[in-house]
Amino acid sequence: MSRRKAIAYAIGLPLSLLGLIFLPAGTIAWRPGWIFLTVLILGFGTSALVLAWVNPVIYRARSRLQAGTKSWDKALLAIILPAMTAVVPVAALDAGRYHWSAIPAWVVLSGYIAMLAGIAVTGWAQAVNPFFEPGVRIQSERHQRVIDVGPYRIVRHPGYIAALFLFFGMALALGSYWALVPAALAAVLLVVRTSWEDHLLRTELPGYDEYSRRVQWRLVPGVW
Structure with missing residues (x-):
């Protein structure tokens, strides 16, 4: 990531979050929104600093969808990303403006x-996995290999279980039951994505089938 792009990202993301939180809430004085924004920025900011130290290549890998990303994954992401984004404004509209939920x-x-x-x-998974990209594909030009350290010793897709924690956690942290609706939609499609990606890796990534026999669980140990 270029310095200019990094600066734009660092400024643009907080400003976007401000709009997603306080426009639906109808007021800039909504205290839970400021608490949420502070925790989110501190959490992701700390993770970003650690990743810049231990695995800086991850920023290039995750900068955009790379060539070769599967068409079915692009279709899933076209719904998952808006649904994930909708969690915040729906929660702000509920808890900040209309108070439909009593949490x-x-x-x-x-x-x-x-x-x-x-x-x-998700920070742990990215720290140990240089092939952690936003799109699903086989990264043959980067000589992709199986990663079986860190959280990958426990489940095969730790980044996805982390995303599920984020989807539902954001809705509840903002005090909204209604925001669980877009969170649930994103979660269902993410589970579908997990299954399809796992099938792709088992058939096309050397060593992954053997790894899947050693680490049996895709997302939740003892469940699936």
């Missing part, structure tokens, strides 16, 4: 715990 404080706290767990796990 106890302990549920909000559990949302923050889930959100931070998602940031930590």
Whole structure:
């Protein structure tokens, strides 16, 4: 990532979040929105600094969808990404403006715990996996190999279980049950994506089939 692009990303993302949170809430004085924004920026900011130190190549890998990304994955992402993004404004519209949901404080706290767990796990996965890209493909030009260290010793797709924590955690941290609807849509499609990607890797990535026999679980140990 160029310096100019990195600066634009660092400025543009917080500004976009401001719009997604406070425009639907109808006020800039919505305190839960500021708490959420602060926690999110600190969490991802810390993760970004660690990744810049331990695995800086990840920024180039994740800068865009690369050539060879499967068409079915592009179709899934065309729904997953808007659904994931919709979690925040739907939650702000609910909890910040209309107050449809009455969520106890302990549920909000559990949302923050889930959100931070998602940031930590996805950061861990990216730290040990230089092939962690936004699109599904076989990275033959980068000599992709099986990664079986870190969280990949426990489940085969730790980045996806981390995303599920983030989807649902963001909705609850902002105090909204209604925001669980787009979170659930994104989660269902992400599970489909996990299954299809796993099938691709087992058939086309050397060594992955043997790895899948050693690490049996795709997302949740003991379940699936």
